[in-house]
Amino acid sequence: MSGTKGKRPPLVADKRHGSGPKRKKPASKARKAAPTRRKPPKRRGPLGAVTAFFGGLIKWVLLLVWRIGLRVGLVVALIVGMGVFYYASSLPAFDELVDGRTRGSVTLLDREGEVFAWRGDQFGGMVTADTVSPHLRNAIVATEDKRFYAFYHIGIDFYATAAAMVRNYRNSGNPLSGAGGSSITQQTAKLLCFGRPYDPEKWEDEAAYEADCRETTLWRKIVEATYAMAMETRYTKDEILTIYMNRAYLGAGSRGFEAAAQRYFGISAAEVNAPQAAMLAGLLQAPSATSPTRNLQRAQDRGATVLRLMREQGYLSAQEEAVAQANPATLSEAARQRSGGYFADWVMESGPEFFTRDTTEDVIIRTTLDQRVQEAAEEGLTWVFENKVREGSSAQAAIVVMSADGAVRAMVGGRNTQAAGAFNRATQALRQTGSAFKPFVYATALDLGMRPMDVVVDEPTCWSIPGQDEWCPQNYSRDYAGQVTLTQALMASLNIPAVKISERIGRENVRTVAEMFGIESDLAPGPAIALGTSESTLLEMTGAYAGILNGGSAVKPYGLVELRLMGDAAPLMDAAGGIRERVISEDAARQLTWMMHQVVEQGTGRRAQIDGWQIAGKTGTSQQARDAWFIAFTADYVAGVWMGYDDNTPLTGVTGSGLPADIWQQTMTRVLDGLPRSPLPMQAPRASQQGGPGLSDDAANQLIELLLMELQGQ
Structure with a gap:
């Protein structure tokens, strides 16, 4: 083909200069970049300025606190660390820290070896x-x-x-x-x-x-x-x-x-x-x-x-x-x-201080307590107060039961029978004994040769007391029986015969016999000693009656039988009580027991009778009836009961022949239940001793009436 039709145009390089598209020239390196435009700052109002100020202040304070806290924390940590190191280095072996007690413990066992109380730590x-x-x-x-x-x-x-x-x-x-x-x-x-x-x-x-x-x-x-x-x-x-x-x-x-x-x-x-x-x-x-x-x-x-x-x-x-x-x-x-709290307290007080109250050792004490007898005493007292004492009465009572050798089998020191560490009215309360003292007058008389059927005249009588007016005691009934035997005088708890006999045999002899039997409290100096105007505790009086029961020998009431350290087999000490020296002859004690048996059989103590059992005892009521007592014994046990108010308020309608005799009867009925009946060791007057002057019919009737009145008063 000729010509250029249909041919592609020839490739031609772009011209660097001419009509081609122009490119931007790069900026010269020496040329400075244009400065960036800043936005003008916003203007803050007054509130914003204040906020900014306080915000900065808070940040500064927090930073300061942090810095101080950090330093203080480091110092505290250092001090604590030093303290930990000090204590840790001074701590002993851990087994030395196990027992930290400063005093020891006392575990008390009853007569059977059973635990009944704990004391100390x-x-x-x-x-x-x-x-x-x-x-x-x-x-x-x-x-x-x-x-x-x-x-x-x-x-x-x-x-x-x-x-x-x-x-x-x-x-x-x-x-x-x-x-x-x-x-x-x-x-x-x-x-x-x-x-x-x-x-x-x-x-x-x-x-x-x-x-x-x-x-x-x-x-x-x-x-x-x-x-x-x-x-x-x-x-x-x-x-x-x-x-x-x-x-x-x-x-x-x-x-x-x-x-x-x-x-x-x-x-x-x-x-x-x-x-x-x-x-x-x-x-x-x-x-x-x-x-x-x-x-x-x-x-x-x-x-x-x-x-x-x-x-x-x-x-x-x-x-x-x-x-x-x-x-x-x-x-x-x-x-x-929880029985025997008062008893446990008494044992702790009567034992050696360095092994009881202030012991640093662990001690085991075996005692004379009989938990069966203790329970009987607590139940007997509670029964009488629940059934025979007026509701709301604050009168108190105490009981002690012991064997003839002075081993205390039970003790209740107040109406709260479960108490421990409380005032113990059986051992701590000194109270006038009233006619409960009279057996010591008759014990002295019998030991000096008088006989149960000897006669004394119950009539108005006065005694001269140096530096005071004449003292003219009266019977509770304000009446007199005339000629009566010693036994009848004791049965009716007549005052004039008791004083007459005391003065006849010598009141100092009466004092000696009473003290030898265990009456440690001060006794009245004049003729009134025969009527129980002196004070004593129930424990002392009950222990003295135990001397009559055992045939005339004094007893030391005791509760501690054996004391040993825990873990040791050999005891450190044995019983510190029991029968001691003879006070009156055995014949005198047996005759007196017979006379006191008549008190319960026919006299002022009749409310204490227990079917089938021989009982000998004596009632007692102090002046103005502030204290009422009944203490009596069988062949196996002697028990004493006291009743009164802690503040010496006179009792109303309560005498020793009443509620105290009831408490005794309720207690001992429970104690004697199931036991073989043993006769009292007593000696009745022989026929030859009963030939003294008798009582006329009028005198006999008068004595019976007097006994009935005295039953309410003694």
Whole structure:
């Protein structure tokens, strides 16, 4: 083909200059870039300026606080660390901290060797976290410090402490007052009093020492926390728990869980089941208030709460908890008995002080107490007050029961038969004896040769007393019987014959016989000695009557049979009482017993009769009826009863032949139940001794009427 039609144009390079498309030339490197335009600042109003100022100020303050706090925190951490190091280096071996008592304990056994009372700080022996029942260990942890075994637990449960402080603040406004949220380690630190031993020169007594150790202040909480962390550094968890379990007070004088388990359940801490463990752990919160010997129901309720906590924390299954809740812990028979509190107090007072009240050892005392007789005395007294004493009366009564050798078998020192540490009216109350003293007048007369059927005239009589007006005593009935025998005079408790006989045989002889029989109190110097105007205790009087029962030899009332240290077989001391020197002849004692038997058979003591039993005794009512007595004996026991008001208010309608005789009868009916009947060791007058002048019919009738009136008065 010719020409160019249909051909592509030839390729031609673009011209650098000419009509082609123009490209922008790059800016020269030397040329400076145009400056960026800034937006003009916004103008702040007055409010914005203030906000900015205070915002900056707050930032500055926070920064300052942070810097200061950091430095203070470092200083506090350093001080705490030094404190932890100091305490940790000074802590002894943990087994030296187990028994921290400053005094020992006394365990009292009855005549059969059974425990009936405890005194002092009981410590059953060392237990460890491994040897106690697992239920008990779990109950303590669940109740007191559920995070105790956690790896991050360094002696302080910060969460529990903070929560407790919040609760305290809401309740009282003081975060340090109330529940402390203390860990087991912190509680142990307080039990150790932060390493400060008891110093009697610094603290008035142990109670003041313990109160000081429990004092809650900010500084004390810091010391407590420091000491607790030191303990965590020095001891293992189980060692800390061991110290805690042995030192904690759990009520009723029990120090440590072994003592408490023995005190309340009669078993070792290694043997307690879940309900028993829960009750023991529950005592940690308020040991005195929740003690099962004081309030069993309250202790069981607290134990139920602990069981629930054990289940919530996985220590018990739901089924195990249900079984435990359905079978709450109960007291052992010995703990439930709670008898002989007055008797135990008397033994503690009468024993050597360094082995009883102030002992630093653990002591075992075997006593003369017969719990069957003790229960009879308590029931007899309670029955009379519930059935024969007007409601609202504040009158008191006391009972002593002993054997003929002076071994005290029972003692009740007041209407509150379960009391311990209370005023003991059987041993501490000095009261006028009234006609209960008259047997010592007749004992002296019989020993000096007079006979039960000898005659004395009951008639108005006065005696001269140097420096005073004439003394003219009267019978209670204001009447006189004329000629009466010694036996009749004692039966009717006539006053004039008693004084006449005393003056005839010599009142100093009467004083000597009474004192030899054991009346240690000061006796009246004048003729009124025969009427019991002097004071004595019920224990003294009952012991003196025991001398009549045993044939005329004095007795020393006693309750302590044997004292030994716990763990020792050989006793340190034996009984310090019993039959002593002879006071009157055996014949005189037997004749007097017969005369006193007539008092119960026909005279003022008839309300004390017990079917089938021979009883000899004497009533007594002091001046203005401030005191009423009845003391009597069978062949096996002598028992004394006193009744009156603590403030010496006169009794209304009560004499020795009334309510005291009723209490005696109710008590001894229970004591003698089931025992073989033994005759009294008495001697009736021989026929040759009964030939004295007799009574006329009128005199006999007058004596009978007089006896009836005296029954109400003596």
